[in-house]
Each structure stands twice: as structure tokens, then as C-alpha cells.
Amino acid sequence: MSQTGEVKKDIGSLISRGDKGTLTIGAQCHDHVMYLTKSAAKRFYSDFAFNYEMGELVGRYYNLDSPAGGHDIYDLEVEALGGKLIYGENSMPTIDFREPLIKSPEDLKKLKMKKVDFHTAGRYPSLMKSGGLVQSEMAMVSFCSPFSLAVGLMGFPALIKAMRKQPDFAHEVFKFIVDDVLTPSVKAQNEATDALMGIGADAWACVPNLSPQEMQKWVVPYNQRLEKNVNKIGVTTMNISGDYCEERIEKFDPKILHDSFDVEIASMGGTPAIFLGMGRWHEYPLEAVRDYTEKFRKEGKAVTVTAGINARLLRDGPVDKIVDTVKRYIDAFARDHNLSIFLMNVPYDTPSDHIHAAVAATHTYGKLPIADNLDDVKFVLPKRESFDVWKNTEDAKKKAPKEKERRGLAGLLWGQMGKINDNPKFKEQYADAKMSFLYNLTDQRYGALITVENGRLEVDHVRNDEETLKNLKVDGLLACSAGLFFDFSSGKLSKIAMIGKMLTGKLKVKGTKKMKELGNIMAL
Known part of the structure; x- marks a missing residue:
């Protein structure tokens, strides 16, 4: 199955994941995390701070692109x-x-x-008290x-x-x-x-x-x-x-x-976001998915596909089939869809080698830009130590750097935009830049201040009060309710509708040229 063309970036890409050089892979694997870390079920599913700590550790072991914690x-x-x-x-x-x-x-x-x-x-109470360890990001x-x-x-x-x-x-x-x-x-x-x-x-x-x-x-x-x-x-x-x-x-x-x-x-x-979830997608024909998304692609809309690896395939293998399934997804969707890979409901006793294989396949065949012919891409199955051996290594003992607290929209935007700092093209083009932007959600306690300086993008939360906002000097401003922001950023609002919101004062935009520059950054 050969695809051509590029994913069209629209304003919705302002809240899409930044470029880290490969496609991303995540996992729903709370029982597997509990099993691998030998955690007591009662504690694991009632102490969510502990749950997320173990999930972060296992996520690092597998080189997943997000923590592996989760709950019932x-x-x-x-x-x-x-x-x-x-x-x-x-x-x-x-x-x-x-x-x-x-x-x-x-x-x-x-x-x-x-x-x-x-x-x-x-x-x-435990969920909300500990949610900042994973969810606030x-x-x-x-x-x-x-x-x-x-x-x-x-x-x-x-x-x-x-x-x-x-x-x-x-x-x-x-x-x-x-x-x-x-x-x-x-x-x-x-x-x-x-x-x-x-x-x-x-x-x-x-x-x-x-x-x-x-x-x-x-x-x-x-x-x-x-x-x-x-x-x-x-x-x-x-x-x-x-x-x-x-x-x-x-x-x-x-x-x-x-x-x-x-x-x-x-x-x-x-x-336009679809999930290929718990079904037998390692056996279903993927042409049927492309047939469905064609109408959106013809309209120039970016289609997000989250492609799941079936739980039984993950547990039972074989490894070659797991790798081939990832490769097949990437060949079918990665060139003209926003694709990510997801390990679906990983059984507790899934062999670690199977998960390592899925992650390695995603990061190898999913290296950006995607190769024209994936058969030309050399894949080497990694040989990794067991979790019990790894957890005693210096790499495992390194504490993950504590995330700066980013409340509300700042946490959301950082989770989606922060990876741009790994993009060499961004670092080069904006090495001498100095810009700032405020996304002010008028019905929330916090807005998001985005700064670009010396080749680095940063996002911080700012209190949504008159005194704080009065003292902020920014190059670009977008102010509206949270609901309107999500409609705006996901492309739901037509240009005519946006103009109407601006004329009625429900959407305020200042420094339009600079705001477009932020869009250019995220399109890199």
C-alpha cells in the first residue's frame, strides 16, 4: 500500500504533539505495571501517587513516550x-x-x-491529589x-x-x-x-x-x-x-x-480522529480505514489515527507479527495522517520482549520523515535486560526531573508543544528570536504564557486576574472562553464564524502576524 502527500497542518496543529523525531507510542498497561513492579493491588489501585510513580518507572524502562500508569x-x-x-x-x-x-x-x-x-x-481525593504527577502535564x-x-x-x-x-x-x-x-x-x-x-x-x-x-x-x-x-x-x-x-x-x-x-x-x-482499538486490527484490512478518511483528506483536514496493538497479540506474539503490525500501520497511515501507536490493555503477564519490540518498531519505522519504502529500513530487535535487573541500574535510579507546575491550559500546551525544543530546525531558525504570546481563557483561573527565546519555547501558567494581566507585555494575544478556544484550535470554527466571534467581543486577537508565527513554529 503506497501513499503520497503530506498531512496538512491547520490551526488545530497548535495543540498537536511537537516533533521528537519519531512517531509516538503509548500504552494502557496498569495491570502489567503492577505485575512488573511487584506492587500490592490494594495499594496500587488506591494510592494514585504510588500508581503514577510506578507507571513513570515502567514507561522509562520500555522507552514509551508517556508514563504507563493507570487505574480502573x-x-x-x-x-x-x-x-x-x-x-x-x-x-x-x-x-x-x-x-x-x-x-x-x-x-x-x-x-x-x-x-x-x-x-x-x-x-x-487520592485521584485529584496525585493527578499532577501525570495528568497536569x-x-x-x-x-x-x-x-x-x-x-x-x-x-x-x-x-x-x-x-x-x-x-x-x-x-x-x-x-x-x-x-x-x-x-x-x-x-x-x-x-x-x-x-x-x-x-x-x-x-x-x-x-x-x-x-x-x-x-x-x-x-x-x-x-x-x-x-x-x-x-x-x-x-x-x-x-x-x-x-x-x-x-x-x-x-x-x-x-x-x-x-x-x-x-x-x-x-x-x-x-476527525479515529481509534483502531481492541479489535483484530493485525488482521483487518487497513484499506477500509483509508477509504473512510479519504473524504477528510480531500478537504485538506488532518486526520488523527490512534492505532492499537491487540492485547492478545501483545501477550501471545510472536514478536515478528507484532513488529509487522506496527510497520503495516506506519506504511498505511503515517505519511498522510497524524498517527500514533498504542498498546491496548496490556495483559499483566505480557513478556517484556514483546513490548520492547513494539516500541523499537515504532521508533525505527516511525523515524521522521517516513521512508518511502519501509522495506529499506533496517530493523534490529533490541536485547534488553529484565525489569528486575534494569531497576537496579544507574539509569533506573535516576529520578525523572520534576516537572515545573503548569496549571490549566499551560499544562495542556506544554504536553503538546514542549517537544518542539527537540527539533533542530526550530533551534536553528529561532536561535535569536524573542517573542511572547498570551492565551487568556477568560472563564478559567489560569491562562498560558508562551515564550520563544534563544531557540527555546517555554510555557507557563499565569493567573487570570486584572493585576497580573495588566503587567504582562506580550507580542500576541488570544482571549476567549475555554470552550471557544477548543473550537478555535481544533478547526471547528469557520473563518466567517471566527470573524463573528471577534466582532461580538467573544474572541479577541492582538498581534495577528506574531500569532501566525507561532503557528509556523508548530508546523515545523
């Missing part, structure tokens, strides 16, 4: 509402579905009467998406039965989840961490659990309802819904796949 994201809201969890000695907590919180409309009425403070309920909060949370509260069979036999009751459950659980949960995390982006996990909302048509009826509207709710407090949400997980290869259907991508994009606020 599907359980926290249920636990905070009073649901029972089963805590195993050596496994992640799970909801006790023998005693669901909602079995009838009467149970829902009782839950509605219950007042929950998400600053203090369940494990939220990307300024994100996490939550269980509406459909999967409904499963957590009712159980999957009971929820499906209600959707079909008692639709009014099912709709009331979803409204309760969005308005009375997730909105205040996201609000509490925003207040505690100044996070501006929320990522919702929605593994239950997938093919074949639901058809795309069922997801358009039951999943998308409530994802969008949540997005609308939290936009009012300056948070934007993205729900990872609509995954295509057909197990039987002979039943692979491009039409159903494309319809599931429609669900994904509708749940991501309309942004």
Missing part, C-alpha cells in the same frame, strides 16, 4: 455512588455485578436523592463514559433489556448519569486540578455489543449532552466510543466499520 477508570463513579467493588489480592478492582445499584426505577429515584461530593467520595481528567457507566450501574443484560423494553426508564438513567454524576465529577476535577480536557473510556459501547445505529441512538446523544454540560465550565470532553471489535474475520464489514467511525467522530466533538 470504569469503577470510580460507581464506587463513589456507593456501589460495591471486588478487590482481589493480585488484580484490578471490579464492580460486583451481583448487587447493581440500579435494578428498578425506584432504585434510580433513591440514587437521585443521594448527594455525592466528588471532592471527597470514594477514591477521588496534559491537563486532563478521566471518567467513565455514559454508556459504560450505565453498564456499571445496572449490568449489561439489564441495561439492554431496559433500552428495549423500558426506553423511558433507560433514558432517565442516562440523563441521571450525565447531569447528576459525570458533570459534577468533571467539575470537581477541574476545580482541583484546573484540567481543561476530559477523556471518557467507553469499552462497552462497541461493535458487536451494539450496532452503530444503536450507538447513534443511545450513546452519541448522551456523549454530546455531557460535552455541552461541561463546556459551560470550560472543559471539553472526548469519549472513546464506537470501537470496532468484530471477532470473526469473515464477518468484517466495511460499511459497519465506517458507521462505527461516524460514532467515534461524533463522540469526539466532530474532530
